[in-house]
Amino acid sequence: MSTHAPSSAGTLSYEQAGVNYDLIDPLKISAQRAAAATAGHLAAHGFSEVKASRGESAYVVDVGPFYIASIVECLGSKALVADEMARLTGKSYYDGIAQDTIAMAVNDLITVGATPLVVQAYWAAGGSDWFGDAPRAQALVAGWKKACDTCQVAWGGGETPALAGIVESGRIDLAASCTGLINPKERLSVGDKLAAGDAIVLLASSGIHANGLSLARKLTERLPQGYLTEIAPGLSYGDALLAPTVLYSPVTEALYKAGITPHYCANITGHGWRKLLRHPGRFTYRIHTVPPVTPVLKFIQQHAQQDDREAYSTLNMGAGFAIFVKADEAARVVEVSKSCGIDAWVAGTVEDGEKQLLIEPLSIRFGDDDLQLR
Amino acid sequence: MSTHAPSSAGTLSYEQAGVNYDLIDPLKISAQRAAAATAGHLAAHGFSEVKASRGESAYVVDVGPFYIASIVECLGSKALVADEMARLTGKSYYDGIAQDTIAMAVNDLITVGATPLVVQAYWAAGGSDWFGDAPRAQALVAGWKKACDTCQVAWGGGETPALAGIVESGRIDLAASCTGLINPKERLSVGDKLAAGDAIVLLASSGIHANGLSLARKLTERLPQGYLTEIAPGLSYGDALLAPTVLYSPVTEALYKAGITPHYCANITGHGWRKLLRHPGRFTYRIHTVPPVTPVLKFIQQHAQQDDREAYSTLNMGAGFAIFVKADEAARVVEVSKSCGIDAWVAGTVEDGEKQLLIEPLSIRFGDDDLQLR
Numbered sequence: 001m002s003t004h005a006p007s008s009a010g011t012l013s014y015e016q017a018g019v020n021y022d023l024i025d026p027l028k029i030s031a032q033r034a035a036a037a038t039a040g041h042l043a044a045h046g047f048s049e050v051k052a053s054r055g056e057s058a059y060v061v062d063v064g065p066f067y068i069a070s071i072v073e074c075l076g077s078k079a080l081v082a083d084e085m086a087r088l089t090g091k092s093y094y095d096g097i098a099q100d101t102i103a104m105a106v107n108d109l110i111t112v113g114a115t116p117l118v119v120q121a122y123w124a125a126g127g128s129d130w131f132g133d134a135p136r137a138q139a140l141v142a143g144w145k146k147a148c149d150t151c152q153v154a155w156g157g158g159e160t161p162a163l164a165g166i167v168e169s170g171r172i173d174l175a176a177s178c179t180g181l182i183n184p185k186e187r188l189s190v191g192d193k194l195a196a197g198d199a200i201v202l203l204a205s206s207g208i209h210a211n212g213l214s215l216a217r218k219l220t221e222r223l224p225q226g227y228l229t230e231i232a233p234g235l236s237y238g239d240a241l242l243a244p245t246v247l248y249s250p251v252t253e254a255l256y257k258a259g260i261t262p263h264y265c266a267n268i269t270g271h272g273w274r275k276l277l278r279h280p281g282r283f284t285y286r287i288h289t290v291p292p293v294t295p296v297l298k299f300i301q302q303h304a305q306q307d308d309r310e311a312y313s314t315l316n317m318g319a320g321f322a323i324f325v326k327a328d329e330a331a332r333v334v335e336v337s338k339s340c341g342i343d344a345w346v347a348g349t350v351e352d353g354e355k356q357l358l359i360e361p362l363s364i365r366f367g368d369d370d371l372q373l374r
Numbered sequence: 375m376s377t378h379a380p381s382s383a384g385t386l387s388y389e390q391a392g393v394n395y396d397l398i399d400p401l402k403i404s405a406q407r408a409a410a411a412t413a414g415h416l417a418a419h420g421f422s423e424v425k426a427s428r429g430e431s432a433y434v435v436d437v438g439p440f441y442i443a444s445i446v447e448c449l450g451s452k453a454l455v456a457d458e459m460a461r462l463t464g465k466s467y468y469d470g471i472a473q474d475t476i477a478m479a480v481n482d483l484i485t486v487g488a489t490p491l492v493v494q495a496y497w498a499a500g501g502s503d504w505f506g507d508a509p510r511a512q513a514l515v516a517g518w519k520k521a522c523d524t525c526q527v528a529w530g531g532g533e534t535p536a537l538a539g540i541v542e543s544g545r546i547d548l549a550a551s552c553t554g555l556i557n558p559k560e561r562l563s564v565g566d567k568l569a570a571g572d573a574i575v576l577l578a579s580s581g582i583h584a585n586g587l588s589l590a591r592k593l594t595e596r597l598p599q600g601y602l603t604e605i606a607p608g609l610s611y612g613d614a615l616l617a618p619t620v621l622y623s624p625v626t627e628a629l630y631k632a633g634i635t636p637h638y639c640a641n642i643t644g645h646g647w648r649k650l651l652r653h654p655g656r657f658t659y660r661i662h663t664v665p666p667v668t669p670v671l672k673f674i675q676q677h678a679q680q681d682d683r684e685a686y687s688t689l690n691m692g693a694g695f696a697i698f699v700k701a702d703e704a705a706r707v708v709e710v711s712k713s714c715g716i717d718a719w720v721a722g723t724v725e726d727g728e729k730q731l732l733i734e735p736l737s738i739r740f741g742d743d744d745l746q747l748r
Contacts, residue, residue: 023503031518035528068442072446076535
């Protein structure tokens with residue numbers, strides 16, 4: 001999280017919710033440098049890295065006939081919401097949690113143009129007894145399988161360690177690794193294709209997805225009924241938070257079959273809409289159409305007393321994935337997405353100019369210094 | 375861990391050290407079934423799985439010109455030893471811990487004949503403050519980089535989440551994912567090549583590696599000086615435990631360059647030497663030469679009051695990796711391994727007959743029912 005996120009009295013910011021990026025960032029920077037220095041090893045095997053993929057959401061290697069993309073991603077703290085809701089309602093939410101975990105990996109992997117092929121499961125429990133709750137464990141397995149089916153990936157295997165003393169008792173640390181191919185190589189979308197005149201298509205989110213959960217959890221302290229607070233008739237805050245993250249790979253695969261190659265993609269996760277500034281080039285992104293805000297996000301914004309600028313800088317606000325394409329293909333991208341059951345909007349344009357994101361309907365501007373990811 | 379591990383009064387077994395596999399195994403079995411049922415998805419992308427890799431240490435997909443292998447692996451509880459030793463000595467051990475983590479992934483990946491290409495880091499801390507200890511964090515980065523250099527893999531990136539409430543405060547959950555290629559395809563070693571008459575070459579371990587640590591930690595309760603107990607002049611138990619796991623990929627790559635294709639490989643991790651029974655076929659593995667036992671393993675065996683059978687069923691006992699090759703290539707495998715700085719021994723032979731492992735110098739027999747991994 002950038003330290004530039006605005007904050008004012010009464011609002012609940014991400015830093016207040018307990019994540020201190022100042023402590024993490026020096027490590028990340030030195031790790032990124034060390035990682036970049038290992039790229040040359042690929043030459044010993046006759047291959048090379050796609051350098052532009054450093055800093056993107058997945059790492060890409062050129063192996064000749066195609067590119068290989070790989071990634072490991074963490075669910076984050078959403079499982080804590082599932083655990084608390086399970087205590088309150090007696091239901092198991094781990095089928096959805098499984099989908100969330102796979103979405104974290106798959107939705108990042110596809111940004112570079114990759115077809116996800118293999119997912120590996122990393123399920124590190126706080127003790128053997130976590131797996132003794134059979135309905136919960138079976139929900140995790142069933143949800144994982146179903147998400148693999150949706151994405152047409154093979155579940156290769158994984159690890160189910162019991163890590164008492166490292167993972168908290170009764171908790172589970174969930175992550176997924178994913179390997180895919182960019183095939184044909186023309187599908188690579190690490191940034192060189194993006195151009196002024198391109199359109200920005202936004203794909204609907206289902207809710208908070210799996211980012212912003214520290215904030216969402218903290219917020220329950222302000223709600224007398226906590227997770228059971230109704231945000232709409234019959235819909236509790238907790239249930240709304242636990243809507244599984246949308247899996248976007250069916251859309252990117254359908255686009256390929258429709259002959260459309262995105263110029264760039266951004267998975268809108270942490271940093272909210274500032275992720276639209278992810279591309280390293282100098283472009284102005286002008287948004288003319290803002291998707292409807294998912295009820296749970298509207299609720300969070302209201303109760304965290306965030307203005308629009310802070311909300312859009314942290315949460316996905318109804319848009320979970322952005323696809324940048326040739327302007328004359330944008331309407332077709334919307335159609336293809338809808339045919340996959342995911343709402344979508346032609347939301348804006350890419351222009352030459354200062355690096356900034358202008359959300360015109362809300363009079364919000366984010367500049368280059370609002371997103372420091374690399 | 376198999377429930378068939380022998381146990382007797384006074385001995386400290388793996389189950390007593392707190393890992394209950396009876397609770398984990400039903401989940402593993404249903405996960406394995408669900409995972410196997412996803413294999414057909416690869417056909418939608420024009421590819422197929424190598425079915426024999428199910429149940430092996432890495433998952434393999436046939437993508438045409440070569441095979442892709444992938445894996446995610448967890449360090450386990452060795453970091454707890456590093457944390458305690460850091461408290462006792464003021465030193466940071468995370469450079470070695472980084473190597474251990476990568477070894478868990480790489481040493482498994484190479485068993486199928488793959489060249490590791492890309493490693494991703496999964497470093498999930500109990501809070502942002504874990505990363506605030508700069509010497510420790512830098513040691514983790516430096517050790518990770520060095521292990522990548524040794525294995526000639528590219529460090530693609532990774533995740534450094536702060537997971538307060540899931541990972542224990544002050545702790546870190548470390549894992550690595552690894553993607554590699556089996557190229558040329560003839561290098562695939564998932565089992566069909568193994569034959570009676572083949573030789574078994576064992577490669578030296580550096581100590582306990584990263585399996586058996588629950589037992590090793592539990593043992594400190596029996597040692598008045600705990601981790602600072604000297605097991606050899608000037609060498610504490612804790613320091614000996616923290617010897618980093620040997621990285622074996624330089625050997626498998628050097629073997630390829632020397633024109634030698636292993637028929638099968640076994641990474642000797644959990645289940646100790648019972649891993650030599652991993653191959654699904656019916657063979658008798660007759661061991662005539664037993665490598666010297668690393669001092670720390672001898673110490674553990676002695677203080678846990680384990681007989682040889684229990685020790686060899688749990689710990690690597692000086693042999694970290696097994697390579698099964700044509701008999702007339704065995705001596706050359708030893709040479710190649712030694713040229714990589716890793717001691718090795720032609721230790722036994724593969725024979726037709728009942729599925730069993732006979733460690734003749736120790737009069738130990740493990741049968742088929744002593745290893746249930748699939």
